[in-house]
Amino acid sequence: MTSMNYSLAELGWRPVFLQQLTLDELETGRAARVTAVHRDRLEWLDETGAHNWLISGPWRHAEAEDRPTLGDWLWLDAAGEPQRLLERQTLLRRTASGTEPKPQLIAANLDTLLIVASCNADFNLSRLERYLALALDAGVDPVIVLTKADLADDMEAFRDQAQTLRAGLPVVCLDARQDWATDALAPWLTPGQSLALVGSSGVGKTTLTNSLIGEQRFFTAAIREDDAKGRHTTTQRQMVRTQAGAWIMDTPGMRELRLGDSISGVSAVFDDIETLAQQCRFGDCSHQGDAGCAVAAAIESGELDARRLRSYQKLQREAVHASETAWQKRRRYRAFGKLVKQSQKIRSSD
Structure with missing residues (x-):
């Protein structure tokens, strides 16, 4: 990691963080920003330079949301040991894959x-809508970046499709290998600003990161010709400084992206459908052929794409499922188990 020292403002410090500190803390400690996350250690930058810290003590056993993540601000004591995690202003998260997500x-x-x-x-x-829901739920401004524009026969067709996802959504088309990628993203690269890159493997995240920081620091792999999908190249989460002074967070490609409890994000992405739903004749309209369904009428007239409704319903189900408490899930599983047993009894009696 670079040994260059940065001011707190250059690291992205905001007055809202200062308001969280006591006078005693201000007199004896200092702020640090997490710039890389490994399995058992963190890297951070503060006004004294770069540091590497082995996660220990209560931090090692803390719940997932209480552990430091990329971009977090820590408050250190005089000895440079983390004392607490400052309240996050935004938090981008997902639900990990597995049987117990x-x-x-x-x-x-x-x-x-x-x-x-x-x-x-x-x-x-549909994949872009998932990322948009994540961003809006986290309170982060989304920007769609379409790479490999130099290889597309009709770049504007891709741009037009992306802009249908949300009114006023910024969509930038570029060739991630070219120097002008920085110029194209200049409005979001001002000093001290923090950005993250998300997208499936092979879309050019690592190449774009290299262009923005001005050096070939990270390894890239070519995409497969048969399906245009890439091989995973980023293996850790890390925060690096761009030539313009902004900080960009490079995260591993995510093929399976579960939303988690992002109901508000889904509503924000599909606010057009939710507005139409308010015009349905019945409040509990399922938009599946119900009489007086304004959503179905919009699809019939061409005002709304049927694909978009399917995507909305799928993401909404995922978000609602993820928002259930553990007690609610156990109750639902027990009810399902009883139903299965009842079915088995009926079959055995026939």
């Missing part, structure tokens, strides 16, 4: 989320 933190205190997709067979509107 748990929340997984991606990055904290972000200003902008660059949602990277490529102008090829990997382009997928």
